[in-house]
Amino acid sequence: MANDLARWQFATTTIYHFFFVPVTIGLSFLVAILQTHWYRTGNPDYKRMTRFFGTLLLINVAIGVVTGLVQEFQFGMNWSTYSRFVGGVFGAPLAMEGILAFFLESTFLGLWLFGWDRLPPRVHLATIWAVFLGTMLSAMFILVANSWMQHPVGYRINSEGQAVLSNIWALLVNPTFVWGYAHVLLASLITGCLVMLAVSAWHLRKGEYVESFNRTGKIALIVLIPTIVIQLSVGNQLGVIEARYQPMKIAAAEAQWTTCQPCSFSAFQIGGGANDKTPTEIIPIPHLLSVLATNTWNGKVEGLDQLQSQYQAKYGPGNYVPDVFIQYWSIRVMAYLATAVLLLALWGGWLVHKDRLRNSRLFLLLCVWAVVTPFIMNTAGWLLTESGRQPWIVQGLQKTAVSNSPSVSVTEIWISLIAFVLSYIVLGWADLVLMLRYSRRGMARADAEAAEPVAGAAPSLTY
Amino acid sequence: MQLHTIWFVIISVLWVGFFVLEGFDFGVGMLHRYIGGSEIGRRVCINTIGPWWDGNEVWLIVAGASMFAAFPGWYATMFSALYLALVLLLVALFGRGVSFEWGGKRDDARWQTGWSWALTIGSLLIPLLVGVALGDLLHGLPIDSKHEFTGNFFSLLTGYGLMTGVTMVVLCLLHGTTFLALKTTDEIRDRARAAARSIGWVAIVINIAWCVWTLVVIGGGTVPQPTQIFGVIAVIFAQRLSTTENDGWAFAASGFAIAAAIGQIFIALYPNVMVSSTNHAYNLTVNNSAAGHYGLVVMTVVAVLFFPVVLLYQGWSFHVFRRRVSAPPTSSG
Numbered sequence: 001m002a003n004d005l006a007r008w009q010f011a012t013t014t015i016y017h018f019f020f021v022p023v024t025i026g027l028s029f030l031v032a033i034l035q036t037h038w039y040r041t042g043n044p045d046y047k048r049m050t051r052f053f054g055t056l057l058l059i060n061v062a063i064g065v066v067t068g069l070v071q072e073f074q075f076g077m078n079w080s081t082y083s084r085f086v087g088g089v090f091g092a093p094l095a096m097e098g099i100l101a102f103f104l105e106s107t108f109l110g111l112w113l114f115g116w117d118r119l120p121p122r123v124h125l126a127t128i129w130a131v132f133l134g135t136m137l138s139a140m141f142i143l144v145a146n147s148w149m150q151h152p153v154g155y156r157i158n159s160e161g162q163a164v165l166s167n168i169w170a171l172l173v174n175p176t177f178v179w180g181y182a183h184v185l186l187a188s189l190i191t192g193c194l195v196m197l198a199v200s201a202w203h204l205r206k207g208e209y210v211e212s213f214n215r216t217g218k219i220a221l222i223v224l225i226p227t228i229v230i231q232l233s234v235g236n237q238l239g240v241i242e243a244r245y246q247p248m249k250i251a252a253a254e255a256q257w258t259t260c261q262p263c264s265f266s267a268f269q270i271g272g273g274a275n276d277k278t279p280t281e282i283i284p285i286p287h288l289l290s291v292l293a294t295n296t297w298n299g300k301v302e303g304l305d306q307l308q309s310q311y312q313a314k315y316g317p318g319n320y321v322p323d324v325f326i327q328y329w330s331i332r333v334m335a336y337l338a339t340a341v342l343l344l345a346l347w348g349g350w351l352v353h354k355d356r357l358r359n360s361r362l363f364l365l366l367c368v369w370a371v372v373t374p375f376i377m378n379t380a381g382w383l384l385t386e387s388g389r390q391p392w393i394v395q396g397l398q399k400t401a402v403s404n405s406p407s408v409s410v411t412e413i414w415i416s417l418i419a420f421v422l423s424y425i426v427l428g429w430a431d432l433v434l435m436l437r438y439s440r441r442g443m444a445r446a447d448a449e450a451a452e453p454v455a456g457a458a459p460s461l462t463y
Numbered sequence: 464m465q466l467h468t469i470w471f472v473i474i475s476v477l478w479v480g481f482f483v484l485e486g487f488d489f490g491v492g493m494l495h496r497y498i499g500g501s502e503i504g505r506r507v508c509i510n511t512i513g514p515w516w517d518g519n520e521v522w523l524i525v526a527g528a529s530m531f532a533a534f535p536g537w538y539a540t541m542f543s544a545l546y547l548a549l550v551l552l553l554v555a556l557f558g559r560g561v562s563f564e565w566g567g568k569r570d571d572a573r574w575q576t577g578w579s580w581a582l583t584i585g586s587l588l589i590p591l592l593v594g595v596a597l598g599d600l601l602h603g604l605p606i607d608s609k610h611e612f613t614g615n616f617f618s619l620l621t622g623y624g625l626m627t628g629v630t631m632v633v634l635c636l637l638h639g640t641t642f643l644a645l646k647t648t649d650e651i652r653d654r655a656r657a658a659a660r661s662i663g664w665v666a667i668v669i670n671i672a673w674c675v676w677t678l679v680v681i682g683g684g685t686v687p688q689p690t691q692i693f694g695v696i697a698v699i700f701a702q703r704l705s706t707t708e709n710d711g712w713a714f715a716a717s718g719f720a721i722a723a724a725i726g727q728i729f730i731a732l733y734p735n736v737m738v739s740s741t742n743h744a745y746n747l748t749v750n751n752s753a754a755g756h757y758g759l760v761v762m763t764v765v766a767v768l769f770f771p772v773v774l775l776y777q778g779w780s781f782h783v784f785r786r787r788v789s790a791p792p793t794s795s796g
Binding site for chain 2: 097
């Protein structure tokens with residue numbers, strides 16, 4: 001019970017935190033691009049768009065930072081057995097994240113926000129790029145840590161049965177990390193682009209600040225199209241890597257109970273869970289699973305039943321099959337939405353080419369609503385990754401069921417879970433209100449902020 | 464010196480850095496409603512810490528993450544033992560953290576007042592709770608032979624822990640007022656100086672009482688530790704210098720007082736990292752809770768290479784925004 005509750009709490013707080021992380025990474029890149037345009041061209045319109053989207057970024061960063069604190073504390077609070085076991089390996093990237101990324105991100109965000117009138121333009125431009133660099137480094141170290149849980153490398157088990165670091169480079173070239181990190185960065189860019197596109201589309205439909213939002217809509221689309229094309233192939237490669245090191249994850253993603261060669265991929269299916277191993281497949285696409293899992297036309301994918309017997313022989317009795325329903329649907333939600341976003345982006349690219357972006361009301365309406373898709377895709381991606389690792393907390397080394405804190409009672413976790421959920425509802429509501437209000441009405445304020453200060457006047461109060 | 468001792472020192476320095484830097488942010492947060500006076504005045508107060516508070520808070524995160532990496536056993540036992548206290552701490556960190564960025568984003572008096580109170584209460588709770596936590600490390604908590612905490616929430620409320628928490632709150636109040644005196648002008652500065660003078664007296668009394676209690680807890684006899692003597696002298700200086708309006712030196716003195724207070728906890732703690740009140744044989748020490756040698760070497764290299772860079776750019780940020788903050792002549796959104 002305590003273990004289940006702790007898992008619910010970890011899943012809830014992590015999924016919630018990751019609503020904001022990709023927005024921070026993606027939007028800080030796009031704001032840096034806008035400011036760079038302003039610096040290069042001197043066009044004041046880029047300055048006010050920098051301030052406008054910069055404020056959206058800051059509203060989002062605030063909640064991203066505070067929800068990240070929970071993650072930093074939660075390993076020790078709820079997963080002390082895990083922390084004791086892996087701290088010597090897993091803790092190192094977290095400490096490095098603090099020293100290399102968090103200081104950079106927070107200090108330079110302060111310099112950027114308060115430095116408009118204090119820093120020379122070139123230095124001020126550098127501060128927003130430093131913020132973006134900080135967000136990228138932060139994601140990097142977290143992915144190093146997370147990938148170690150998926151595919152542990154560069155460690156040994158010491159005489160007290162704890163994992164200790166033996167080769168830091170092995171963690172940094174871990175294939176799960178390399179491809180996982182690329183996947184997360186691209187997903188963040190896609191998220192940032194879709195947020196910028198949605199806000200721009202909303203204003204274009206209203207006919208407000210048309211020139212400005214036509215520009216930002218265009219920039220979002222120009223970044224989005226190549227990013228999502230690359231993302232589809234990076235995601236595919238990550239699947240191949242996972243099939244190699246965590247075959248259960250990919251077999252469960254197709255509800256593939258028996259070994260197949262070549263393997264087809266079902267568009268969707270009915271049944272297929274542990275109680276119904278012969279699902280009704282709707283539209284099976286021949287060879288596609290072989291390609292996705294192995295990068296070869298006739299590749300073999302081992303079935304869940306075969307893997308289960310192998311794991312039992314290796315690790316002893318137990319159930320080693322992750323939740324098939326979550327695996328099966330999360331990969332499809334992610335892939336189908338990504339395809340839909342790609343089609344939308346291509347349509348947008350064609351409109352940009354014809355210079356008709358501002359006129360296509362249907363396209364703009366779809367763009368406004370497309371803002372929800374990256375959040376669904378990001379969540380689905382993490383569900384696929386994390387639920388697919390179960391029953392392991394560290395693949396092959398420690399099971400989730402034995403890794404929680406023995407000293408923390410069920411009552412205590414109920415209290416914390418309720419406290420976090422209530423706090424997150426309040427924070428989420430306030431964040432949504434602010435984001436929507438500012439997205440709709442913030443231009444007047446951005447205009448005022450971007451205007452040159454009157455000579456002799458004291459600087460205004462930033463907060 | 465062995466690597467795990469070096470990491471104990473690094474972690475102590477991180478905690479000292481956190482309290483010295485974020486300490487004035489807490490003080491400003493607790494007092495901005497009172498010292499600011501009006502809505503504009505409150506925003507002047509918040510803007511004095513605006514560019515820095517987030518970077519200052521990172522010292523806490525890095526201290527925690529370094530404990531995880533260098534002393535996994537310490538991190539695991541301490542964070543699971545302090546469970547509900549940390550939940551409250553996190554909720555306080557939520558409200559305070561978003562209040563800065565969100566508070567001024569709507570022209571709605573209730574919205575602004577609400578976040579202003581979130582800042583006030585958060586800034587009070589955080590040093591209080593972290594103070595209790597650090598005090599408990601030294602006082603000892605029920606911990607068994609497997610290094611598992613065996614108490615409950617009320618076991619955390621040790622007298623010495625609570626006293627440490629109160630001392631931290633008072634020192635942060637003092638530090639916040641000397642900071643505001645240094646960073647503002649006109650009436651706000653006058654109010655900050657006046658507050659520093661009166662809080663200074665409370666801080667002197669509390670700090671001396673807490674130092675005596677520390678001596679009792681560690682069984683140190685009647686001879687005060689050097690950090691305690693320096694700490695008390697620093698608090699007295701901070702109070703006197705506020706009277707003579709030496710804002711810069713008063714701020715330096717209150718910062719030194721906080722550094723001495725946190726320093727004395729860690730100096731008294733070593734070589735333990737967490738005392739067991741059940742049996743001293745079950746104490747967590749730098750030896751029995753440390754990570755492997757290679758991991759510590761890697762982390763040391765990273766810290767030696769990059770920490771000076773952090774200090775440089777944080778220092779630069781303090782230099783960029785060194786000017787005093789005043790209210791604009793007319794109110795602006």
